[in-house]
Amino acid sequence: MLTRIRRLFTIRTKFEAFAVIYALALGATDRGMHYVAHYPGAGGKLLFLACCAAVMMGGGKIIDAVEMQAQLGYLD
Numbered sequence: 439m440l441t442r443i444r445r446l447f448t449i450r451t452k453f454e455a456f457a458v459i460y461a462l463a464l465g466a467t468d469r470g471m472h473y474v475a476h477y478p479g480a481g482g483k484l485l486f487l488a489c490c491a492a493v494m495m496g497g498g499k500i501i502d503a504v505e506m507q508a509q510l511g512y513l514d
Contacts, residue, residue: 455497
């Protein structure tokens with residue numbers, strides 16, 4: 439039963455990976471806009487860039503992991 443539930447939260451294809459990255463990017467830009475509103479000037483812009491950079495780094499790792507699983511033949 440737990441394995442069936444776990445399989446719902448597993449990213450298996452690049453399409454799923456891009457969908458997750460897109461959702462992360464939407465959340466990060468929204469959070470960045472809050473930072474810009476609360477911290478006007480260079481500080482808010484730097485925090486906005488930090489949010490976006492975190493998504494880029496995480497997205498690259500997610501895509502690399504999906505490709506590695508495909509190469510190694512993991513079906514789970």
